Amino acid sequence: xxxxxxxxxxxxxxxxxxxxxxxxxxxxxxxxxxxxxxxxxxxxxxxxxxxxxxxxxxxxxxxxxxxxxxxxxxxxxxxxxxxxxxxxxxxxxxxxxxxxxxxxxxxxxxxxxxxxxxxxxxxxxxxxxxxxxxxxxxxxxxxxxxxxxxxxxxxxxxxxxxxxxxxxxxxxxxxxxxxxxxxxxxxxxxxxxxxxxxxxxxxxxxxxxxxxxxxxxxxxxxxxxxxxxxxxxxxxxxxxxxxxxxxxxxxxxxxx
Amino acid sequence: xxxxxxxxxxxxxxxxxxxxxxxxxxxxxxxxxxxxxxxxxxxxxxxxxxxxxxxxxxxxxxxxxxxxxxxxxxxxxxxxxxxxxxxxxxxxxxxxxxxxxxxxxxxxxxxxxxxxxxxxxxxxxxxxxxxxxxxxxxxxxxxxxxxxxxxxxxxxxxxxxxxxxxxxxxxxxxxxxxxxxxxxxxxxxxxxxxxxxxxxxxxxxxxxxxxxxxxxxxxxxxxxxxxxxxxxxxxxxxxxxxxxxxxxxxxxxxxxxxxxxxxxxxxxxxxxxxxxxxxxxxxxxxxxxxxxxxxxxxxxxxxxxxxxxxxxxxxxxxxxxxxxxxxxxxxxxxxxxxxxxxxxxxxxxxxxxxxxxxxxxxxxxxxxxxxxxxxxxxxxxxxxxxxxxxxxxxxxxxxxxxxxxxxxxxxxxxxxxxxxxxxxxxxxxxxx
Numbered sequence: 001x002x003x004x005x006x007x008x009x010x011x012x013x014x015x016x017x018x019x020x021x022x023x024x025x026x027x028x029x030x031x032x033x034x035x036x037x038x039x040x041x042x043x044x045x046x047x048x049x050x051x052x053x054x055x056x057x058x059x060x061x062x063x064x065x066x067x068x069x070x071x072x073x074x075x076x077x078x079x080x081x082x083x084x085x086x087x088x089x090x091x092x093x094x095x096x097x098x099x100x101x102x103x104x105x106x107x108x109x110x111x112x113x114x115x116x117x118x119x120x121x122x123x124x125x126x127x128x129x130x131x132x133x134x135x136x137x138x139x140x141x142x143x144x145x146x147x148x149x150x151x152x153x154x155x156x157x158x159x160x161x162x163x164x165x166x167x168x169x170x171x172x173x174x175x176x177x178x179x180x181x182x183x184x185x186x187x188x189x190x191x192x193x194x195x196x197x198x199x200x201x202x203x204x205x206x207x208x209x210x211x212x213x214x215x216x217x218x219x220x221x222x223x224x225x226x227x228x229x230x231x232x233x234x235x236x237x238x239x240x241x242x243x244x245x246x247x248x249x250x251x252x253x254x255x256x
Numbered sequence: 257x258x259x260x261x262x263x264x265x266x267x268x269x270x271x272x273x274x275x276x277x278x279x280x281x282x283x284x285x286x287x288x289x290x291x292x293x294x295x296x297x298x299x300x301x302x303x304x305x306x307x308x309x310x311x312x313x314x315x316x317x318x319x320x321x322x323x324x325x326x327x328x329x330x331x332x333x334x335x336x337x338x339x340x341x342x343x344x345x346x347x348x349x350x351x352x353x354x355x356x357x358x359x360x361x362x363x364x365x366x367x368x369x370x371x372x373x374x375x376x377x378x379x380x381x382x383x384x385x386x387x388x389x390x391x392x393x394x395x396x397x398x399x400x401x402x403x404x405x406x407x408x409x410x411x412x413x414x415x416x417x418x419x420x421x422x423x424x425x426x427x428x429x430x431x432x433x434x435x436x437x438x439x440x441x442x443x444x445x446x447x448x449x450x451x452x453x454x455x456x457x458x459x460x461x462x463x464x465x466x467x468x469x470x471x472x473x474x475x476x477x478x479x480x481x482x483x484x485x486x487x488x489x490x491x492x493x494x495x496x497x498x499x500x501x502x503x504x505x506x507x508x509x510x511x512x513x514x515x516x517x518x519x520x521x522x523x524x525x526x527x528x529x530x531x532x533x534x535x536x537x538x539x540x541x542x543x544x545x546x547x548x549x550x551x552x553x554x555x556x557x558x559x560x561x562x563x564x565x566x567x568x569x570x571x572x573x574x575x576x577x578x579x580x581x582x583x584x585x586x587x588x589x590x591x592x593x594x595x596x597x598x599x600x601x602x603x604x605x606x607x608x609x610x611x612x613x614x615x616x617x618x619x620x621x622x623x624x625x626x627x628x629x630x631x632x633x634x635x636x637x638x639x640x641x642x643x644x645x646x647x648x649x650x651x652x653x654x655x656x657x658x659x660x661x662x663x664x665x666x667x668x669x670x671x672x673x674x675x676x677x678x679x680x681x682x683x684x685x686x687x688x
Contacts (some may be wrong), residue, residue: 014588016429020674021685028685031525049683052494053672061625063540065512067668071517099628100508128451177631178316186625190664190674194622196575204569250429 001046002080013038013117014084016098018091019047019054020221024224026228027090027221033250034090034114035163040255041126045088051078057093060101062187069105072097076107086110088117092220093185099152110165113148115219115245119157122164126145131225135165141172141213142206143173143227144179145220158219158245163251170211189222205230209240216242263473270293270477277484281556284594288549293500300499303636313634317563320384323377327413329493330374334367334420341473350426354441361443368424368446371417376408392562395571397581402487402560407626409488416475421469425450427463433458441688494635500550501636506627508645516540540648543591543609547645554637555587564629564639570622577622579629579639585614586642589619593657611646620646621658 003010015038021031038045056071075098079087087109089095099111112120121127129135142163148154155176162169174180183193183200193199205227208216216231217222227242243251250256266446293300302668311328340353354360385393385406393403424447431439435458451664483489515527541547565571571578573617589610597603611620623643630638650656657665664674672679 011458017682017685019675021673022682023673031685047683050680052682053679054668054674056668057258058664059668060509060672061644062657062665063644063649063651064372064657064665065515065539065648066519067665069512069515070522071672073519073523092655096507100505102481104511114457146628147507150627154507172460178567178628180567180572181624181626181628183573185626186623187661188624191621191658191660193365193573194570194575194577194618196570200569200573200624203573205488246417 001048001051002044006213007058007129009044010083011043011233013088014079014082015045015047016055016087016091016094017047017134018089018094020225021162024221024225026224029247030221030224030244031090033244033255034088035248035253037118037121037127037253039200041121041252046082047052048078048082054149055094057097058190059099060188069181070102070103072102076102077143077225078095078110079107084109086112087132088112088114090114090221092145092151093222096147096151103228108168113154113157113219114147115158115161116154118249119160122161124179127249127253129165129249129252130254133251135162135167135215135252136217136249139165139170139175139213140167140215140217141170141208141210141211142175142217142219143172143182143208144176144216145223146179146181146185148219149175149179150177154205158217161245161249162217165248167215170213172207172211181208182220182223184226189225199230199233201226201230202233203210205234209234209236213240214246216240217245217248218242257348260306260348262287262348266477267342267345270481273481274484275438276588276660277481280594280598281484281489283597284590285549285552286456286589287545287593288552289545290600291548291550293550296469296503297615299503300501302501303501304495304499305499306633307636308494311634313632316632317636319556320381323380326370326377327381330370330377330417333370333372334417336363337367337420337575338476338618340475341469345473350437351439351441352633354439364424364442365445368421368444369405371420372446374413375417375421378413379460380585382407382410388405392566395562395565395578396576397578397584398562405486405488406453406560408482409486412475412479412482416472416479418503419468419475420474421447421450423465423472426465426468429454430461430465433461435462439453487558490557490559490635493553497553497557498636502638502641506630510641512539512648520631538649539652540650541642541645542611542653544586546649547586547610547642551586551642551645552590552636554639555583555590558583558587558633558637560584561637563632564637567632569624569626569628575618575622576616577619579643582615582619582639582642583637586610589614611643611649617650617656620650621661 017031020027036102043140055073055075056068059071060068087098090112095111095113098109142158142162159169181200182204216227218227224242224244231240231242311325314324343352344350384390424444427438428444428448431440444471451529520527521529538546560580562580568577568579593603596606620643627640630640667674667676671677
């Protein structure tokens with residue numbers, strides 16, 4: 001972003017990468033695929049780079065409102081400093097926090113999740129799913145991230161991107177507004193689960209497996225981690241892939 | 257004349273007792289902190305019409321929704337009959353609304369069919385609860401009293417409807433026999449099935465008719481006074497509770513304005529925070545007065561159906577957390593504080609708190625904040641908000657978060673990420 005400003009340019013959109021997208025090796029691949037899609041369709045985007053900081057989501061869900069608001073206000077200062085109007089996020093948690101919780105602290109932006117952006121690009125005819133891997137007829141089941149689906153009512157955008165690939169979309173028993181959490185939300189990602197008889201991600205993977213998928217599609221880097229752990233726990237890594245909607249889109253468009 | 261007097265006394269006593277208990281409930285709800293839910297009235301009315309009157313969220317599970325609809329419709333509509341019973345009781349008249357003529361016949365026929373619906377619905381509910389072994393009707397918090405409460409409600413409704421139908425059947429038979437007091441009025445499509453079972457002697461018929469009439473009205477008034485002690489209170493509170501629903505996206509958590517002022521002052525020394533009068537005594541919630549009146553109203557509205565718990569990922573996988581228990585604990589503690597105030601004139605410290613005495617740390621930290629419980633609740637209760645407030649207290653007042661959560665907070669503070677990575681490495685992904 002700083003480089004763009006130095007050159008006197010303004011981006012069409014700011015890509016909010018998020019902590020997972022920045023540091024988690026698996027999520028970094030999703031980050032790069034989102035960038036490839038943005039370049040492919042010719043959207044001029046910027047990132048904050050080292051000026052980006054945690055949105056404060058896990059702090060807020062963990063009950064630390066002080067830390068959340070410190071993070072939020074610092075981020076708002078940076079975003080407003082660059083006069084950012086529109087933001088795309090790779091993570092439903094960043095999406096929810098910036099979109100819903102920053103306005104009360106003075107940060108007003110148009111925020112969309114990357115699955116919504118991809119769906120818009122498909123609708124506009126800018127992404128045609130040509131020149132890459134074919135997903136036609138392949139069994140894909142989509143896992144609703146809580147903070148995208150139930151939290152913000154985004155159920156259709158990710159599904160429409162999969163349908164546009166002629167994939168065979170199979171739904172889990174608990175889907176859409178009834179979707180089962182992967183187990184990572186509410187700061188659970190950063191702690192061991194309480195005592196119980198099962199891990200939540202295992203429960204979810206068993207449900208996903210019941211649809212006999214080739215691919216489990218995700219839209220959240222934390223879900224990605226949990227779902228992959230579940231697949232590993234069931235020793236199904238050879239048969240089932242866990243892929244983000246952005247990765248599937250990039251592959252279908254031959255963006256390597 | 258004597259019976260009119262007795263009736264008036266019973267009616268006055270029942271209404272008096274009920275208003276007394278309602279005042280206590282309102283007082284208890286007002287123990288909570290202020291929260292403004294007066295915005296967007298049109299949307300709120302719509303929400304109430306859809307969720308409370310229309311039972312929209314019940315229909316996520318069609319079979320119990322259908323049975324519940326039968327009971328609900330019956331209950332609401334048959335209560336029109338109460339108007340007639342009260343007038344007859346006070347003035348010694350009989351079937352005073354018969355002046356409505358043909359419409360009265362229609363009305364009574366509808367009541368009878370609805371009464372049958374309520375009977376069938378309650379019977380199936382009883383079977384589901386006690387023989388069907390549905391998982392959501394058990395659980396740690398479903399101790400003796402909550403289970404008994406549910407059965408008492410169902411049995412009472414069955415008895416009331418049975419009395420109503422027996423009353424109609426005997427009345428009908430007396431009408432046919434030409435008793436002068438029993439004017440020919442009404443239409444009895446369901447209760448006429450009972451006629452062959454009734455005795456022929458008009459004296460005995462009258463005795464049965466009067467007994468059923470008294471049983472019905474006294475039963476209804478008793479039931480009314482049972483509501484404040486029961487989960488059945490939802491039949492009243494569902495309306496305000498859905499009207500005051502949270503209208504913002506489920507993912508959006510409340511902003512703590514008291515914290516905003518402090519953070520602003522930290523970031524900008526020239527910022528003068530508004531006077532401290534508005535500051536709450538505590539950050540987050542440790543006990544009932546730290547929650548909002550809406551949280552407390554929700555605790556009274558909860559009907560312990562367990563839909564929240566049955567979809568909770570933590571509960572499903574065997575953790576201690578149960579959203580239903582959060583609501584039941586909140587109500588129990590609130591009523592305990594209410595009794596304390598009744599006895600002492602004001603609240604006297606009893607050494608107990610909602611957090612720890614009722615809800616354990618293990619429960620609040622097992623929540624994934626996924627909002628499944630909020631989505632599942634047919635009366636728009638938000639257990640997640642209470643869990644969050646308890647976490648806020650544990651973290652901001654006591655610094656008592658699980659160690660790994662504290663480590664995550666530390667990382668965000670120091671490196672702007674929940675993990676131990678340097679902020680300067682944030683864009684390294686570009687290079688690999």
